[in-house]
Amino acid sequence: MTAETGHEDATSCDVLVVGGGPAGCSAGVFTARAGLETHIVEHRRSLLRKSAHLENYLGFPDGVRPQTFLEIARDHARTAGCTYETATVESVERTDGDAGRFRAATTDGVIDAAFVLVASWSDCSFLEAVGVETGIEEGGHVPIVEIDDDGRTSVEGIYAAGRLTDQHHQAIVNAGHGAHVALALVRDVRPSYYNDWVVPEGYYEAYDRAVPDGVEAIDHEERERRLERSRRTMRTYFAERPEE
Numbered sequence: 255m256t257a258e259t260g261h262e263d264a265t266s267c268d269v270l271v272v273g274g275g276p277a278g279c280s281a282g283v284f285t286a287r288a289g290l291e292t293h294i295v296e297h298r299r300s301l302l303r304k305s306a307h308l309e310n311y312l313g314f315p316d317g318v319r320p321q322t323f324l325e326i327a328r329d330h331a332r333t334a335g336c337t338y339e340t341a342t343v344e345s346v347e348r349t350d351g352d353a354g355r356f357r358a359a360t361t362d363g364v365i366d367a368a369f370v371l372v373a374s375w376s377d378c379s380f381l382e383a384v385g386v387e388t389g390i391e392e393g394g395h396v397p398i399v400e401i402d403d404d405g406r407t408s409v410e411g412i413y414a415a416g417r418l419t420d421q422h423h424q425a426i427v428n429a430g431h432g433a434h435v436a437l438a439l440v441r442d443v444r445p446s447y448y449n450d451w452v453v454p455e456g457y458y459e460a461y462d463r464a465v466p467d468g469v470e471a472i473d474h475e476e477r478e479r480r481l482e483r484s485r486r487t488m489r490t491y492f493a494e495r496p497e498e
């Protein structure tokens with residue numbers, strides 16, 4: 255799903271994710287795994303860098319260094335198939351009327367996208383030109399993006415997730431919200447999509463069913479290969495590093 259960008263050097267993708275914090279990376283994992291070409295742009299200023307130690311993210315019983323968590327999150331998005339770029343998004347506009355694609359201008363160039371998923375706490379000023387409805391966070395003063403229950407904004411094709419949509423102030427909540435909104439986008443594009451699951455080979459056959467859209471079935475050898483790869487990968491993040 256790509257289109258003419260109308261700009262020679264533009265990066266073209268299905269989904270542009272603005273923000274590489276918990277919400278943006280999580281969203282990218284789900285859109286990319288669903289086969290949508292996903293490009294993440296962030297300027298590396300996740301709020302999570304301010305945490306001293308992340309202790310309430312399920313899966314890390316003794317907590318995790320926030321910078322390590324963000325590194326894992328970015329690598330996870332890349333492994334899932336996202337491309338990734340460090341830059342600031344300065345504006346988003348429609349390319350050709352209400353049914354058109356979007357063109358985002360960044361500090362480094364131009365990105366053409368069919369959909370935009372914004373997870374950019376606390377900046378949404380770059381959405382002004384395209385007319386996304388915004389508000390103010392409850393009990394605060396920071397701008398937020400108004401969304402429906404599935405993260406759709408007032409502009410068709412633009413979704414928003416994470417703290418920027420006034421979710422609770424915890425990384426796991428924002429990551430979960432990124433996943434929720436990404437899956438809503440996937441189902442808007444691909445209504446037959448069932449679940450992002452990896453199941454043992456034969457699971458659906460036992461129920462006399464075909465493997466549904468979105469599900470991957472893997473055999474024993476492949477399970478073993480993936481287990482070994484995941485062990486190797488996780489060891490690298492938690493090995494002692496002189497710079498820490």
Ligand SMILES: Cc1cc2nc3c(=O)[nH]c(=O)nc-3n(C[C@H](O)[C@H](O)[C@H](O)COP(=O)(O)OP(=O)(O)OC[C@H]3O[C@@H](n4cnc5c(N)ncnc54)[C@H](O)[C@@H]3O)c2cc1C
Pocket residue numbers: 272273274275276277278295296297298299300301302303304305306307308309310311341342343344373374375376377380415416417418422423424425426428429
């Ligand atoms: C002091 C402090 C301590 C905290 N401690 C914890 C804790 O212990 N546990 C916990 O669960 N939560 C903690 N939090 C909350 C946690 O940081 C947030 O809930 C979480 O980071 C929000 O995720 P997000 O992806 O929505 O936004 P962020 O993590 O802030 O990510 C936003 C992303 O958008 C990018 N961005 C913004 N504008 C642009 C733009 N124009 N162009 C390109 N990129 C852009 C940023 O670079 C960043 O990548 C803490 C927060 C603070 C302030």
